[in-house]
Amino acid sequence: LAKTTQPISMDSYEGQEVNITCSHNNIATNDYITWYQQFPSQGPRFIIQGYKTKVTNEVASLFIPADRKSSTLSLPRVSLSDTAVYYCLVGMMDSSYKLIFGSGTRLLVRP
């Protein structure tokens, strides 16, 4: 399973765009990239998933370069409620699929 590296913490202010980059140098051909968000005292929640190029949903965008050795989660115009831990994961989507979490990035959004 591919190992991921992401910043331990990030600070931002309300209304700013936040970009969190994750490195996954040994990503395999069949691996997908998935991001989860976790608030205190809650389980992680799926944000977005992609394989290559760009994926956008109502919450975030995910940018994946051609070599797929990194990915960037982009949160547009963050609010205080976006303060959470964000996890980047890589893994295959098949019958033996499991997710291995790293330590995540703690995002603090200030007023």
Next chain:
Amino acid sequence: GAGVSQTPSNKVTEKGKYVELRCDPISGHTALYWYRQSLGQGPEFLIYFQGTGAADDSGLPNDRFFAVRPEGSVSTLKIQRTERGDSAVYLCASSLGGQANTGELFFGEGSRLTVL
């Protein structure tokens, strides 16, 4: 309910006691996962079920930990002879699984275990 349900939400026990934690997954989800999360850390994989069988139990730390899913729905994580180091939040997640797997896991709110 529509989400993954875990009980109890909090459990305090004494060292050496036996504990059971229950997970009720989303209806129709064939895949079920148990994770353990310590303060300040990411969730640590314990075991994965596809249907009734444990497809991957490589994350169980030792033989004091055991999990079952006898009818392919509700799962119970069992911890024997609890130790203080077992204190953590135990998270359960479910997903569609198999060929319908989209890679999205739905997590419960966890069971916080404290071993005194």
